[in-house]
Amino acid sequence: MSDLIEEIKKNLIAGRVDSEDEGFDEDMTGQPGVTELVKQALEEKIPASDILAQALTPGMEKVGRLFEDGEYLLPDMLASAECVAEATEIMEPHLAGVDIQSRGKFIVATVEGDLHDIGKNIVATILQGSGFEVQDIGTSVKASQIVQAVKESKPRFLGLSALLTSTMTHMGEVIDLLKNEGIRDQIIICIGGAPVSEEFAKKIGADIYGEDAFDAMNKLEKLA
Ligand code: B12
Structure with a gap:
């Protein structure tokens, strides 16, 4: 090194x-x-x-x-x-990606009650660099606000970040709300953050668990 x-x-x-x-x-x-x-x-x-x-x-x-x-x-x-x-x-x-052609819109947020944004920002930067059109909607974003952003921007991907065991539950809330609105199947949901896991992603019905920014990029690129 x-x-x-x-x-x-x-x-x-x-x-x-x-x-x-x-x-x-x-x-x-x-x-x-x-x-x-x-x-x-x-x-x-x-x-x-x-x-x-x-x-x-x-x-x-x-x-x-x-x-x-x-x-x-x-x-x-x-x-x-x-x-x-x-x-x-x-x-x-x-x-920034050399290939300008977008791999699709990716909305990313840290869920309600959670102010940790370093990991989310790294994920946003890496995905932007690999050609995704990233819209970062911030930290401590309520489930209803995330769903609203999805309705307005109609992204192909949604990324959720949580660093606290007390806030990771809001990820499931976002997915349930998207189901209630009848738009769950229109987007690919990717979650990450230190307390979440592959198992947790399955449990709440997310599509992808990204252990880190590069893992997420590799998995998302296969779908883009
Ligand atoms: C930095 C930090 C802070 C900073 C945050 C600054 C900021 N702007 O983000 C500050 C000081 C503000 C902070 C505050 C608090 N923190 Co804090 N914090 C951390 C710490 C040390 C590092 C987190 C970090 O940035 N890691 C580096 C990044 C690069 O890693 P990462 O976030 O995990 O992200 C990577 C992956 O997880 C993944 N990823 C992350 N998000 C996403 C999203 C997607 C879509 C994908 C695909 C992947 C992905 O990719 C990232 C890049 O590779 C952790 C300890 C730890 N080991 O995680 C504690 C930690 C998360 N904090 C903790 C706590 C308790 C708190 C406070 C409650 C402390 C307090 N008493 O006030 C507050 C809560 C504030 C709030 N409401 O959110 C606990 C959580 C315990 C728990 N189990 O819930 C931890 C684990 C520390 C500990 N062991 O006690 N914290």
């Missing part, structure tokens, strides 16, 4: 958005942070998909484990989350 990829991951874990940030353990002020390193990596022609898969995703997973072990507190996680958000924004044009 390239040194730059390692550096991006290290700085993401340290929550350093740019060179003005100190970092947690040692004062790293003045050294390049995630945004500068990502720009440098892109200039050096490191593919944006590698930055995403080898630095941002595993970096954020590590932050998750540190939080679970009690080593990180909420502000630490937020600092790392901001790094991912800024990096994704810089990388977006580089992830």
Whole structure:
């Protein structure tokens, strides 16, 4: 793995958005942070998909484990989350599909009560990059609002994200509501997020479970 990829991951874990940030353990002020390193990596022609898969995703997973072990507190996680958000924004044009022809419209939302959006944003970016026409309708979106968006935009695909065991139940609610409206069969529903699984997808009647953005992309591309 390239040194730059390692550096991006290290700085993401340290929550350093740019060179003005100190970092947690040692004062790293003045050294390049995630945004500068990502720009440098892109200039050096490191593919944006590698930055995403080898630095941002595993970096954020590590932050998750540190939080679970009690080593990180909420502000630490937020600092790392901001790094991912800024990096994704810089990388977006580089992830844009070369093939302009759309693979179909994909609406994505994080379900009601859930504010986690890092995973959803990564999925949105990756799918957009592989030619889907992505409409991101945000976080904590009520089932009724999601159904409304489906009625208005008539997408081919609907992606739902949940990171909390207390909010994943809303995914089933969305599917039930779509059935009640008689439009369930018109769309392919793909779910994801740390607490959900293949088994849960089957249970609530979703079509696809995406373990991560690339898994979802591979499965969706077969249908597009
Ligand atoms: C970052 C984070 C936060 C940040 C979120 C910032 C943001 N803008 O998203 C902040 C600090 C705000 C936060 C808040 C909270 N959090 Co939090 N958070 C996390 C953490 C550490 C990482 C999540 C993350 O971004 N992972 C990195 C991304 C890349 O991974 P991902 O989200 O899993 O997404 C990938 C896949 O799951 C999949 N995927 C995701 N969505 C979708 C959708 C589709 C369609 C597809 C196909 C795939 C897919 O693809 C993604 C990319 O590969 C997790 C721990 C963990 N291990 O997951 C806890 C965690 C999810 N949080 C937790 C908790 C408890 C909370 C709070 C309740 C804490 C509190 N006391 O306030 C609040 C809830 C706020 C709310 N109402 O939503 C718990 C949930 C426990 C549970 N079982 O329900 C966890 C598991 C931590 C823990 N062990 O306690 N959190």
